[in-house]
Structures are given as structure tokens and as C-alpha cells.
Amino acid sequence: MANGYRPEIVQRAFVDFIGSRLHPFWSLTTPKLRLIARYELSDDLIALQFETNQAFRQQTLNAREGWQGGQYLDLRVFIDGVYHQRSYSIVGLANQSLWWQDDAAATKSAKNRRHTVTIAVKPQGLVSHYLTKQLPLASIIDTSMPLGHFTLAQAKKSSDRTELDNQKLNPLLFVAGGSGITPMLGLITQALANGHQVALLHYNRTELPQLQHQWQQLSDIYPAFSYHFIHTDNPATYLAGERYLSAEGLLSLNLPLANTQIFACGSQALLAGLYKTVNEINVPQNIQLRDNIIVENFGSALPDFDIGGNRLLDNALQTESHTVYLRSRQRQFDSDTTLLVAAENADVRLAYGCRQGICQLCRCNKVSGVVKNIQTGKISSDGYESIQTCINIAMTDVVLDV
Template sequence: MANGYRPEIVQRAFVDFIGSRLHPFWSLTTPKLRLIARYTLSNDLIALQFETNRAFKQQTSKISNDWQGGQYLDLRVCIDGVYHQRSYSIVGLTNQPLWWLDDTSDSNIAGQRNTVTIAIKPQGLVSNYLTKQMPLAQVVDTSLPLGHFTLEQTSVIAKENLDNNKPTSLLFIAGGSGITPMLGLIIQALRKGHHVTLLHYSRTVLPKLQHQWQQLNDTYPDFIYHLIHTEDSTTYLAGKRYLSAEGLLSLNLSLADTQIFACGSQALLTGLYKAAAEITLPTDKQLRDNIIVEDFGTALTDVDNGSNQVFDKTVSVEEHTVYLRSRQRQFSSNTTILIAAENADVRLAHGCRQGICQLCRCNKISGVVKNIQTGKVSDDGYESIQTCINIAMTDVVLDI
């Protein structure tokens, strides 16, 4: 018999359907997570540890054997019969012991080989549900590890440094829970021989996390960390409470040859780009070109026309009217179109609310909108837009 197409006698989708009725964690094709533990790291940061199912493990191993430091997951969570999708950073690396646990024995590490952990603030509908209400052993659908906030982004600058016989220097700047995606990144960077400096701005103190940094400092001489407690002036850099050009210069790094990873609030990222604009490099480079931000949630890489005004997802602008042509509805908007619609009790399709999942994408018939992440202003004509990251700059007509 000639080799060729061989139809499946039993379709995998059918097996998945039957399996999900027997046990919601079983699936041949859909990655799933089962909540097995919660850890309170501080008043505003809770870690959730999940067991991964067979589909997650198999599909992840096919891509890259495991996930990279700095990546995230899109979780699909059902609350009161409605599915919501949110993105959360993965803590640490595969087979790496959780840094807040004292037990680092082989048995503890072995028990984590089939788990993945995220750390989130208990704020918002989905985060509150995950951290406070979802029962242990509850199952949620998940994406595979996603994102480009990884060491692969350092390849260009690392090559330049290698050609010039210079060591590759990495600077990590985090604000609050923005430290989450950096835990695995920093360990990966140190293992690869990078010179690593960490700035972590926080309103709270995490003693076990501080212990983790000290352990890394003891193990890797090229690791330097600065924990800036914004309520303690003795921890400030260059006498400044928040990120500043003086603080960056006080690190005595060759900033022109340093790759910067940043994750935090809009205010922190705005301060970083403002500081970068104030620093003159001894080459024809601009420091902002060395900056990589985590962009699935809080990152915003530009300011508005040099005015230092930053658009976030709730910023108020001049009020305009958004028309939904198919529904024959309209509402006023002075923030993102999605939020304005919800404020007017109009339900629009959405998922992550962060410009990643594309579920809110629709067609604009006319009008001008501005992307709050890139600062790009659209043409006054037909195009596809995302309602969660665009604000109306004129009256807008949507094909909804």
C-alpha cells in the first residue's frame, strides 16, 4: 500500500471532548493549568502555582524545550459564565526552585518540574478572582509561553560588544510587581556570563526576595542590585526618590554599551525615557534605543510629540462621539474606545485589554484614532483597529 494520507479513525477533537467530560484537566490538544498552591509574598503580590497538563508540556517542549525568562501566559478564566482573557508573567525558569520557599531539596525541585508559577496583584476582576476566590484544583485554559521580553533581544548589542571586545552589560529596571518577569531573566543572564545590574523600585519590602538577590550576589560577582524603597530616603540613588538621569549615571555603567530591560508602571517607564533623553552618550547613539520594555501589559514606549504627556488606558482627552454603525448606537468617549463603551453600558468584544490577543479588533469606517502604546495617529478612513488601545481624536464610526 502506498504511503500517503491516512485519515484519523478517531479524531483528536472527539477524544478531547469526551476526555473533558470525564476530567476537565485532560486534553490532547489544549494546554491547561490546575491551581495547586497560593503564596502571599506581600500585601499586594500573590503567587499562584499551577500544575501543567500533558498538552502544555508536550507543546512547550516542541517549541524550545521550556520557556524563557521574561515570557508570559494568556489565561482564559470563566467567571459567572463569562470568559475573560488576561496576561500574566511567568516567575522563574523550568525546574528552578521557587525563591520564597526555604526547602530547596531535590524532592522539592522534582515536585516543581510539571508546574508553572505566576505572581500578580489582587486587583481587577480576573486578578481578584484568581488570588482570592478560585478554588484549589480549579482548571483554566492557557496559551503556551509567549512574549519577546527575553535575552534574545540582546543579540544585536551583544554582537556589537563582542566585535569591540567589550563585556555585555545588562541593566534591569523594575517597579513594584514589574520584577516578576525579571526573576528568570536575571538568572539566565548571569548563567550566560553577562554583567547584570538591577534597580527595583518598590513601596514595600520583600525580605525573601532580597535574600534571593543577596544569594545571587554571593554566587555571581558580576551581579549588583539596588533595592529602592520609595519611603526610605537612605535607599535612594543620587538622592532621588524615583528614577532619574542622575540615578542612572551614578551606576557608573557604560550606558552606550548597556542593554536595558524595563517593566513597571507608566510613571516608571515615562521617567526612564525622560532620563534617557537627558543623558548624552559619547557616540552617535541614543540611550532610548537600548531600552526594551515588557509590552503585554504596562509598557508604553513613547511620549506624545515631545510634550512628556503619556497616554494610558484611562487618560482623559477631548470628548468625541463613537458611532456603532451596525447596532445604531453611539456613546461619548474621552478615554480608550473599549473603556468608554463599557462606561456607557455598551458591550464590545475584548480579551486581554492590553493590545495582545486581538479579540477587540474591528473595522473603523471613518475618524481619527490614536494608539496609546505607540503614539501613532491613524488616517481619517477605513482601517482595522483595536478598541482597547485606541482613543478617539475625532468623531469615529465603527463597523460594529
């Protein structure tokens, strides 16, 4: 027997199996969440607070800070005999209080803050509606550990391309549309605490008084923070007189755009509008502002379909139409958007999960044809390979082994 080797007489998996039969929340290895509260942040945004089990806490403690602002959880929810997996942004940081609670509630929960995690959910779609409207309090669901790279670590990778002091942190601009604000709640607080200059643009169709109160509090604490809430139906809130993102609006922020890292999260139209806007702004030294953008996709954003990389489409949803063949089903449909969306538009049902290229549930085999990954810009080969339908568009006619 090798020196130092100690056989595990009782397997942890066996202990987990027995423990789960005694109490479903208990596990040494599987992270689980128990719903303990719901908070209505607006008419279309609900925060769900969960108690975490020992496995979640232990693995989070191993990550030192718990989790980073901008990360998300993959939840596995059992509805009508079927498991569904969806991704939801984590609100805030592990040691951060929940600003929408009253003082008494915040004080009471302070001691146990490390034992809870909160996500924000827009109650649309099967799983989101179930979580916000039907899931009973004290229900237990399986979860992943915090995931994702939409974090401040991305900002640290940006190079200092001017003669600015190398020790000076780059300014950060956060551009959010609708519920795309949720991953930014922790990111912005973390960025301000780290000493970044931060500006926020949030476009939304309804008022969000609680969030606006939070931004005002941060603005009072951090002089380096500025925020603009643009209610798209209220001209008094428009930036530079424009309802949507524009070059004039970005320039009015008086940021050194060549050195500003831009975090963006929102709809397909908002992301495409951002890329189009920065393409219209000239900066010195031939810097490409689009290279400063870090995107967290909600849905399938199509910021750029041109293979040469020299053109942006005004319409985020359309490119040249191609035919997609489903070999096993002997079906076909035309596609001028992501393969998944095009199939659904043609009343063809394909497997999917998060719709963001994260969960892998939509993965299938491509027999032939060229596709483009809308997140990485990578162009595939013309041969057999595994692809995800939610984040790939057809660049030629495509045959799928589905």
C-alpha cells in the same frame, strides 16, 4: 492514495472530547493547568503554582528549554457563567527552583519541576482577585502556551555600536515598578547564567523581603549583578537622592549606557519617566538611548505622542483631546488617552481582555480618523481598518463601528 499518507481513523479532537468527559484535566491538544499551591510573596503579590497537563508538557518540550524568562500565559477563567481571559507573567524558568519554598519543599518538588508552572498575580481586578482569593485548590483552567517577546532574544538583536569586543555581551539594565518585577524574575537569572553584566532597579511602595533575599543570593553568586530596591516612601533607599528615576540615578550605576540594553516593565508613569530620563542623558556618537529600551507594558503606557518623534510628554496619560464617536450606539466622548480608558472615563463600556494589546478581545473596526499605536508608534490611515482600543490613542476625531 498518496505514498506515505495514513488517514487518522480516530480524530484527536474526538479522543479529547471523550477524555475530557472522563477527566477534565486530560487532553492531547488543549493545555490545561491545575492549581496546587499559593505563596504570599508580599502584601500585594501572590504566586500561584500549577500542575501542567500532558498537552502543555508535550508542547513545552518541543520548545526545548520549556519557556524563556519574561514570557507570560493567557489564562481563560470561568467566573459566574462568563469566560474571562487575562495575561500573567511566568515566574522563573522551567528547571528553576522556587526560592520562597523551604528546603524540604524544594527538594520534594525538584523531581516534578518540569510538570509545574508558576505565575505571579497582584490581587486587584475581578479575575486576579478570583485567582488569588477564591479559586479552590485542584481547580482546572485553560491556558495558552508561554507567549511574548520580552525575552533575552531581544538583547541579542542590539548592535555593537562601539569598538568593544564583538564577542562581549552587552550589559543589561532592568527597570521595574511594582508588580512589573514579575516577568524579570526568570529574565535576570537567565541573563546572569549567560554571562551578562546585570543591574536591577525596582521601585515599589512596600517592602519585599523575600524578593530582596533572592537578589542578595544572586549578588553573592554573580559578582556582575547589582540591584537597587527603591522603597518610594523611604528616603534611605533612594538612588542618587531621588525618589523616582532620574538622569543622576542612571549615571550613578556606572554602566556603559550606549551599549546597555534596558528592559522596562511597570506603570505608565514609570515608563514615561524612563523615556524622559534617557532623553536627558547625552552619549557619544549621537546614539539615541531610547532605542535601547525594550518595554513590557502593564496597562497602556504612553511614552511618546509626538508624531515627529522629537518630544516626550511629561504626563504619560494625556495628549491633545479628540472626539470619539460610536456609530452603532450613537454615543460620543472625548479622548486624551487610550480609546479604552477614555471610554471607561466617560462611563461607556467597551469589550476588553488583557488591556496590553495581547489578547485581541478589544479589537473593533475604525470607520474613519487617525489613531496611533502606543506600543509600535505606528500611525494609522484615515480609512476603515481593525484596531485595538487598549493600545491606540486618537490623533484626530475618530468614528468607531461599535
